[in-house]
Amino acid sequence: MNQINNSTNNFFFEEEENINLRQVLEQYLYYWKWFVLGLIVAIIGALFYLKYTQKQYQVSAKILLNEKESAAGELAGLADAATMFGTSSNAEVGDQIEILKSRRLISKVVEQNNFNIRYFSVGRIAEIETTAAESPIKILFLNEADKLNEELFEELEVKIESTTKFKLSNRNTKEANTYSFGQKISTDFGDIIISPNKNIAKSIDAEYLIKLYSLDYTISYYQSKIQIEPNSDKNSKVVNFSLVGTVPNISKKFINDLINQYNLDLVTDNNKLTEATSKFIDSRLDIVTGDLQGVDRDLERYKLSNNITDVTSEANIFLQNASDNEKKLLESSTQLQLVDYMNSALNSNKTDLLPTNIGLQDQTIASQIASYNELVLTKEDMLKSVTNEHPNVVKLQEQIGDVKRNLKNSLRLYRNNTQTTLSTIQNKQNQITSRIQKVPSQERGFRDISRQQQIVEALYLFLLQKREENEIKAAATPENIKVIDYAYSSKVPVSPKKSIILLGALILGLVIPFICIYIYKLLNNNVNSKEDVEDAVGAPIAGQVPKSDISIIEQNDNSSVAEAFRILRTNMNFLLKNSTDPQSIYITSTTSGEGKTFISTNLAQILTMSGKSVLLIGADIRSPKVLDYLGITDQYRHKYGVTEYLISNDINISDIIIKNPADYKFDVIYSGQVAPNPSELLMNGRFDDIVKYGKANYDYVLIDTAPVSLVTDTLLISDSADITMYVVRANYLDKRMLAIPKELYQDNRLKNMAMVVNDVDFTKGYGYGYGYGYGYGENHNKGRFFKNLFKRK
Known part of the structure; x- marks a missing residue:
């Protein structure tokens, strides 16, 4: 049995081992709208970032270290002595660079220019830094020692209400009060005065931010930002300065003053x-x-x-x-x-x-x-x-x-x-x-x-x-x-770079949806494809039925669903070794809602299209649905069914057969009324008579049975089956539930068991790879873009 099953698996799916990469790609391409949306959102975000992020400019300068003369003005003999003791005629360039970057020099520049006080214009989205001269307000410390406080770190919001008054808010303490310009303000970090500049009248109702930093923090900040490097020529005494900042005038002032302080x-x-x-x-x-x-x-x-x-x-x-x-x-x-x-x-x-x-x-x-x-x-x-x-x-x-x-x-x-x-x-x-x-x-x-x-x-x-x-x-x-070039600014901002930001946005726009989809698939524990069923159960796959809104296929139907049932019919005959004898085919599933009745009715329809006589029996006497799928419930709900036949010996099998209902080419025995003791009825032996009758008068007898995980009804009557079609619904059944069909298959409790994967979404890249063109002349329903985009998968 296992040998037959293995050969069957190899027969059906040998070619599919080479298309895993394509399947994975198709699974992600199914969500192409999310990738498009991700790209749109990322690019829009990048454009907003480029618009509202303050640009940074590089400021550069260049100096030449001159020869040092002695106090009396003579250099005679210095060159020879320098060679003797291994030093240059002036201080080594590297040592002078360390002096230029020293905290002592930078602290003097910071203190002289109050670089530890920064001014920002507050917009609706971003805060734009400006110079103290361009700011309409200016902060003054009444005690200079307070400005040098090592723990100073404050953010003060100033809303200018008029040319004489303003509202001051401390972001750290959340305190807010209204003051007059020039008024003494006592704070935790010292006594201050906020005074107006000449352009105060143009800034009424505008908001500004004053950031106060400690001197130590500001020195460390500029030490990390300033780049001072020697020229590439080892014998050169040229020193290059570079500083990147949002306000070029501040950077220029810092570099020029640093050079002047060094010369001093x-x-x-x-x-x-x-x-x-x-x-x-x-x-x-x-x-x-x-x-x-x-x-x-x-x-x-x-x-x-x-x-x-x-x-x-x-x-x-x-x-x-x-x-x-x-x-x-x-x-x-x-x-x-x-x-x-x-x-x-x-x-x-x-x-x-x-x-x-x-x-x-x-x-x-x-x-x-x-x-x-x-x-x-x-x-x-x-x-x-x-x-x-x-x-x-x-x-x-x-x-x-x-x-x-x-x-x-x-x-x-x-x-x-x-x-x-x-x-x-x-x-x-x-x-x-x-x-x-x-x-x-x-x-x-x-x-x-x-x-x-x-x-x-x-x-x-x-x-x-x-x-x-x-x-x-x-x-x-x-x-x-000798100053070769005083500080000058680049005209083109060095950050943010538009090309890099847009490229990063494109990458994020693709990567983030990919990660989200990957996590979704990782956390999704439902059966998605026949590979999940094959790996977990090991039984042969008789066919896959694509996702569709069709209840039952029609005559001469060329849709993907009809083609799937034709393949299922071919594979089923192969599993039955193309026998010409009448066959009883059981259709079951793990739980309700997996589409076994859908498979039963459509398989009966496709078999009749090949000229075979078919009897469809609704053996799920607990939850009858065959008549519902055929759309004939109102016509035959009062007719005898399987339940009535199992209960009464006075009812003949011919009395419960519905001949060609609604012009279908197959006959139907529906389940009948719901009985209080279904298991006991199925054990009385009369159900076997129905199967024997069907095999004696029809080419195929299709039995739609109850789910095996809920009740034992199917196992009670499974001996009459020539083949058992076990239906698993994709994106519905939990993978852990596949342990049930695996056990049934390994224990051989269902005869000639084969798997049918129902409701497969081939557009996601699962299955045989028919993908977007499974069948001929299919009229797919294609909604609008955004309707499909946000449609629940």
Whole structure:
């Protein structure tokens, strides 16, 4: 039996294994109107979004980081020193970008421009941000500290009622009151005043929104929004700025002020270096001035005590020879003092900045001093945004230590060389001195004091010159950056992008209906197709009957329903092995309402179309419906039926047969009156006589029986069946109920059982794939679009 059934399944549905993908596609295409509706709604939503969403524009700027000069205005030797210590001639571009993005700089820009206060125009759908200058109202904090409150987050709605009054509502607290412009308003976040701007008269009855944010939140917001990146060229010192916002003027103001604040910081650093040099020179001048005054007094006392008024003629003999030596001696002595001054500054300096270009003739020492100051400034810049423990700061400190040690070594070496030179000059000078032994001792003393006076005076004049140079440098500090492009806005908004929004809407318009349909199918536990029946029951499928409003097919009917019953007739004969013997065919179902009577009446009709004689028996004596389907209830409701025959032995079978009712080509025995004990009546054996009579006089006997899950009537009379057509209605029967026919089939309790799937909606893509053209000449009822669209599936 199982072998026959398996071969039958393979015979009918072998080709269908290859069309699953098509079936799935057709199942979703059935809901094409929902996909169209989804696309329409999504596109309309996208258009509304594009219309009412405030557009965002990109604001850009570009600067060039200039070379930094030393405080004294000289760059000699810096390039070599920079290469030696592995740094660039100016601060690294990456480090400067970190400074530009630092909270310290951004906080200054935010505070100066009140960027933590934002103004919006409230429309019916959207809120459009505007600048403080364009807003007809302005909020002022009476206490500036309240504006910097770290927990500040308020949304204030302002409805302008007149040029003098407005209604203020707090979205957070839901408080609402009417105030006059300029009136002091006490709130939980401080005392405020709301004042009107010049365009207040044009904004009467309009609503505006003021959003107050904490300074910390606003700084973090701009840190996340601002893009500061170096140029693609590694050797370039160009820095690019980019900021995306809804109000281009606000973005422009932020970028331009950030650039100006950064430049101001660099100027401040230069001023610090200049100030350090100025303090050093002033301190040296104080000392040298005292020395010079002391030498002058010594010379004055010497002349007075020794009555010296002029240089004697004897000394003139050696002046020419001694003159050159004295100049060299003076120069060497000056260099030694400068070295001592620099050593003193290096050992006791508190600011870490060293004076530059004070007259040391060794170019290496001048370059090392410039490099040392450059590293100290770089460290101070870093400490503005990071701590001493930061790896870059630690690395810089190590470099500063290395430069400091090298500078001390260079000073020591230079001092030794200068001392050696001085000794050589002094020896030569001693030789000359020994030759003027006859010169009066008074003149020699005068010479010594005069020489000391010249040395101190030369140093004094030198320091005065350097002080003046430093002051000139401080008064004419050059720009540290060059602005290539001030902030400018793009004409085309960068967001929302129309093409991307519309594309996203198209995708959502297709995906959302697909997901909804998928979830609906996932949650739908009813039988939908013959595959559900095949998988759950395992019995062969004799046929599928499409969804239709037809009660019974007509002669020469070419509709999809008629074609389905012709296929059912062919498959049934195959299951009966095309036997020419009379056959009894039972039609049953799991529950009522699955269309077994519909199948019975139409199968009888289609069999008569092939020239066969058919007897249709209504064996559901609990709920008779055969006459109703044939439309002859009023004519034959009082005639004897199966119930009466089973009750009375005086009634013959011929007495209960209705011959060709309503011009149908088949005969009918209807159920009769509803009996109080149907099961007992069916067990008395007389029903078998009806079946035997039918098989003796007709080619086919169709028995419309009761549902098997509700009563046992069908099982009581099933032995008389040659084949049992088990009807399952699609989109009606719960899949869990398929366990009943499965058990009946496996236990072989219904003879030659085959499944008939009724009420299949082929437009959903279920079934054989006849889909939209099952049959010929069919006149489908097609309602209007929206009527079908919202028709319950």
